Amino acid sequence: MEGIFAIWQRDLTKFFRDRARLIGSFSMPILFLLIFGGGMSGSMETMMAGNMPDGAESFNYVEFVFPGIVAMTLLMTSIFSAMSVIEDKDFGYMKEILVSPISRVSIAIGKMLGAATIATIQGILLFFLIPFLGISYSIMALIQVIPFMFLLGCALSGLGLLFASVIRSTQGFQLTVQILVMPMIFLSGALFPVSNMPAWMDVIVKINPVTYGVDVMKKLMIEVDNIPAAVSEAMGLNITVLGREVTMFAEVLFIAGFAAVLVLFATFSFQRANA
Amino acid sequence: MDPVISVKDLTKKYKQTEAVKAINFEVEEGEIFGFLGPNGAGKSTTINMICTMLKPTSGSIMINGYDAKKEKDKVRASIGIIFQENTLDEKLTANENLMLHCRFYGVPKDKRQERIGEVLEIVDLVDERKQRVETFSGGMKRRLEIARGLLHYPKVLFLDEPTVGLDPQTRAHLWEYILKLKEKAGITMFLTTHYLDEAEISDRVAIMDQGEIIALDSPTSLKDQLGGDMIELSTEDNDQALREIEEKVEGADVSVEGDTIHLKVESSDAFISSFIKTLEIPITRLNIRKPTLNDVFLAFTGRKIGDAKE
Numbered sequence: 001m002e003g004i005f006a007i008w009q010r011d012l013t014k015f016f017r018d019r020a021r022l023i024g025s026f027s028m029p030i031l032f033l034l035i036f037g038g039g040m041s042g043s044m045e046t047m048m049a050g051n052m053p054d055g056a057e058s059f060n061y062v063e064f065v066f067p068g069i070v071a072m073t074l075l076m077t078s079i080f081s082a083m084s085v086i087e088d089k090d091f092g093y094m095k096e097i098l099v100s101p102i103s104r105v106s107i108a109i110g111k112m113l114g115a116a117t118i119a120t121i122q123g124i125l126l127f128f129l130i131p132f133l134g135i136s137y138s139i140m141a142l143i144q145v146i147p148f149m150f151l152l153g154c155a156l157s158g159l160g161l162l163f164a165s166v167i168r169s170t171q172g173f174q175l176t177v178q179i180l181v182m183p184m185i186f187l188s189g190a191l192f193p194v195s196n197m198p199a200w201m202d203v204i205v206k207i208n209p210v211t212y213g214v215d216v217m218k219k220l221m222i223e224v225d226n227i228p229a230a231v232s233e234a235m236g237l238n239i240t241v242l243g244r245e246v247t248m249f250a251e252v253l254f255i256a257g258f259a260a261v262l263v264l265f266a267t268f269s270f271q272r273a274n275a
Numbered sequence: 276m277d278p279v280i281s282v283k284d285l286t287k288k289y290k291q292t293e294a295v296k297a298i299n300f301e302v303e304e305g306e307i308f309g310f311l312g313p314n315g316a317g318k319s320t321t322i323n324m325i326c327t328m329l330k331p332t333s334g335s336i337m338i339n340g341y342d343a344k345k346e347k348d349k350v351r352a353s354i355g356i357i358f359q360e361n362t363l364d365e366k367l368t369a370n371e372n373l374m375l376h377c378r379f380y381g382v383p384k385d386k387r388q389e390r391i392g393e394v395l396e397i398v399d400l401v402d403e404r405k406q407r408v409e410t411f412s413g414g415m416k417r418r419l420e421i422a423r424g425l426l427h428y429p430k431v432l433f434l435d436e437p438t439v440g441l442d443p444q445t446r447a448h449l450w451e452y453i454l455k456l457k458e459k460a461g462i463t464m465f466l467t468t469h470y471l472d473e474a475e476i477s478d479r480v481a482i483m484d485q486g487e488i489i490a491l492d493s494p495t496s497l498k499d500q501l502g503g504d505m506i507e508l509s510t511e512d513n514d515q516a517l518r519e520i521e522e523k524v525e526g527a528d529v530s531v532e533g534d535t536i537h538l539k540v541e542s543s544d545a546f547i548s549s550f551i552k553t554l555e556i557p558i559t560r561l562n563i564r565k566p567t568l569n570d571v572f573l574a575f576t577g578r579k580i581g582d583a584k585e
Contacts (some may be wrong), residue, residue, distance in 0.1 A: 006378035014366050072287075080515055100379035101351040143343035 003102035007110025007209045008117065011084055015118050025080075025122055029073045030129075036191055037133060044192070063135045064235055067145075068190030069219040070123045071152065072156050074182065075210055077122045078090035078153050079177050082160025087110035098273060111161060112259070116153030123149050137221050145220040146250065152213040155255045158262025159209075165269035190214045193236030206241055209258050213252040215239055220249050254268070277340065278509070279430055279463050280325065281303045286333035287320050294320045296486040297334065302431070307457060307464045309477030309494075311568075315487040315577060317578040318467055322435055325465075326356055339430045354382060354517035355424030359436040361416055368490050369400060369419055372408060373426060380427035394422035397459070398452055412454065414445035418452060431463045437472065450476065471568040484576045497571045505570060506550075507535050509560040516556045533559075543582075 014022065017213065041061040075194045088094040097107060160177075187194065187201065188210035197205060205211050218237060219246060239246045278301035287295040295317045299585045302308045321327035325336055327347045336343035339353035363372050370391065377387045395401045398418035408416060415438060424432055434453070438446040450473060456462060470476050475494050482490040482497075490497060510516040513536055520527050520538065528539040540546045543563045550560065 002378050002381060006375050010364070010367070010371075010375055013371070016363075017366060087406070091365070092358065093356050093364050095328075095356075095358055096362045097379065099328060099351055099354075099356050099380070100376075101348040102379050103348070 003100075004110040004113065007097070007107060008114045011111070011114030012111035012117060014084075023108050025073075025077055026125070026221075028068050028076060029126055032072065032191070033066070033129065036065050041065075042131040050242055059235070060135060061077075063137075063222060064218070065191055066130070066133065066135060066200070067212050067221045068188075068235070070126050070149070071188070071210065071214045072185045072190050074119045074123050074124060074153050075156050076107055076181060076214070077119035077158035078115050078156035079163065079181065081118045082111065082164050083170060083173050083177075083211070084159050084200060085111060085161060085164040086168070086173055090112045090170065091166075094273070098166050099247075104265040104270040105263070107270045108161065108263050112154055112157045113265065115160060116150055119153035119157065121147065128267055138223070141223065145217060146204065148216055148220060149258065150256055151252070152217075155213070155262065158259050158266060160265040162262055165273075167264065169273070184208055184210045187211070188214045189218075189236050194244040195233070195236040206239075207230075209255065211239065212246070212254055216248055216251050216255075218260075228261050278302055278312070279361050280308075280336075280465065281337040282321075282325070282337045285321065285336060286332045287317075287324060287379040288332040294486055295324070295331075297342055298483070298486075298488050298566045300481055300488060302465060304430075304463055305461050306478040307466060307476060309480040310465060310467045310483065311471065311474055311480060311572065312483035317482045319435070321464075321483070322433060322467065324340060324353060326433060327351055345508055352427065353430045354433060355427065355429035355431070355435050356416075356423050356433045357420050357435065359439055361420070363408045363416055363420060363423075366407065367538075368405055369395070370404045371409075371417065373423055373542060375495060376423050376426050377409055385583070396423070397456060398429055412445075413441055414449065417441065417445075417449060420448075421452065422454075425460070425462070429462070431465055434464060434466045436467055436469060438468065438470065439568050446470070446473070461512045466467055471572060474568055482572060491577050494568055494571075497568070498566045501539070501566045501570055503539055503541040503566075505564050505566055506538040506540060506543060506547070507560075507562040507564070508538070508558055509534050510554075510556045510558050512556050516554065519554055519556065528544070544554070 002127065044061040045059060054235070085094070088097070124146065130137065163173060163176060163180075165174055184203070187205050188208050189205070190210070194202075194205045215237065219233075223238075280300075280302035281296060282298045283302050284299060285295055285481060286293070298321065309319055310322070321371050325329045325338065325343060327343050327350050331344065338350045341349040341353065343350045344563075350399055353562075364375070367375070373391045373394070374387060376382075377390065382390060391404075392401070395404060398421055400422065402413065403411070403415065407524065408419065410417065421432075421434075421437070437453070438449055443450065453464070454476065457464065460578050466474065466477060474480055477494060480497060481488050499585070509524065513531065513534060517529065517531065520529055520536070524538075530537045547563065
């Protein structure tokens with residue numbers, strides 16, 4: 001336990017000390033909020049209004065896209081924080097960790113929790129933009145979504161750890177992640193509804209773990225029960241896999257399982273590592 | 276007393292090569308054990324296996340009574356390692372680095388501050404405790420790493436090229452600290468170094484070459500095995516001098532390196548005065564010395580330690 005906590009705390013201390021990283025990691029979500037929230041909301045809402053004569057006035061695109069952008073921030077921050085494993089190897093510190101008696105599973109969990117915590121903090125910081133975007137969520141909804149953000153952060157950090165164990169250089173990591181992260185965001189329903197996609201793309205949407213993360217985020221933040229079924233349908237909030245509608249409980253379970261499997265992978269890679 | 280490190284038939288095979296070939300040795304408690312060899316001799320592979328960082332192909336390693344293959348955690352807790360390269364977190368302070376180490380090694384909470392103070396005292400870094408490591412000089416970083424390696428009171432401290440990349444003055448200082456440590460803590464040290472003069476402080480030295488241990492003894496006995504003194508001389512015409520030496524000195528052990536002739540004799544005192552008289556070629560430079568570990572190394576491996584294998 002002590003080992004997990006030590007590894008977690010180290011990554012956090014380093015995060016708060018690195019001002020450039022703190023500020024830099026904000027630029028992307030703000031850019032997306034500006035472009036998608038500000039620039040696209042008009043046309044998206046007109047498009048929606050064309051699709052459904054009734055209830056269209058209750059569709060607010062910014063409200064729809066905000067949880068998606070928070071999820072996107074979680075994805076990027078988690079994965080890039082997992083890159084600390086590669087940095088630790090490059091700067092030699094990983095040796096200090098690996099020759100110590102800490103169990104390998106503690107190293108994996110410590111690294112995962114560290115990255116997930118950093119990601120969750122970044123996500124929560126985005127909440128402070130809500131008043132300036134002309135949208136509102138209930139305080140309860142925001143409080144409820146935070147534990148889930150952390151869970152999603154764990155799963156996505158696990159993904160980052162998996163990449164970090166395969167890719168040896170930071171440059172390679174950044175390139176690979178950029179190639180993978182963008183489709184994961186675009187095909188997750190974070191920025192636009194992913195209903196009515198071509199079949200092959202639909203398959204990618206359904207196997208993309210971010211899809212379920214984004215969906216839970218949206219269900220928790222946007223009070224789904226209060227919006228007309230047609231709007232909910234158009235926003236792509238009713239995901240079906242093999243003809244069955246996916247419940248939120250199943251989605252949370254899937255993400256938790258995803259995190260657990262990845263922590264095992266990471267443990268295995270630390271076991272084999274010779275630093 | 277049981278040896279603190281006991282290595283039996285340790286072998287590491289890679290696809291093409293056999294890096295370590297069934298080596299055997301023991302390290303006694305409290306001794307400084309020097310581990311020498313040219314680049315590519317298999318030193319690092321051996322150390323990595325002893326430190327549980329690399330899986331041996333076959334053979335056994337016991338450290339502090341624990342099996343390095345099966346009881347990795349106990350072995351890891353029993354050893355401290357100072358790696359060749361810097362493994363400090365430079366973004367953190369000295370104190371933070373040491374505190375993390377305490378937590379990794381499960382040093383009891385109430386003992387941590389006290390122990391950190393204690394090890395910083397040994398390496399003279401008490402005043403720098405709250406500074407970030409990135410502001411430290413190379414020598415200070417090394418000292419901090421040594422302090423860190425001692426925090427959990429290891430049975431054996433591994434020092435892998437501890438002075439590499441440091442200036443001669445800092446190197447000399449560092450050795451003072453290491454010797455002080457031996458006196459104070461009576462800790463067993465396993466040392467590798469490229470600077471053979473530094474290995475002289477070892478109680479025993481193992482020389483490794485091409486995956487095998489080719490010599491293992493105290494530095495004094497190893498030097499005695501070479502026998503006699505080394506005479507180094509340069510003359511106006513070395514080729515002529517060589518012919519003369521071979522003619523006049525019976526069973527001469529001569530070698531040439533650059534413009535220097537090396538001559539090994541049993542006792543230089545009796546030999547030298549008559550030798551100088553017999554040599555017709557004028558001598559331009561003459562040096563008589565006792566053999567060093569460098570000579571031992573040269574004699575055993577046929578090359579100097581700096582010459583890479585490849």
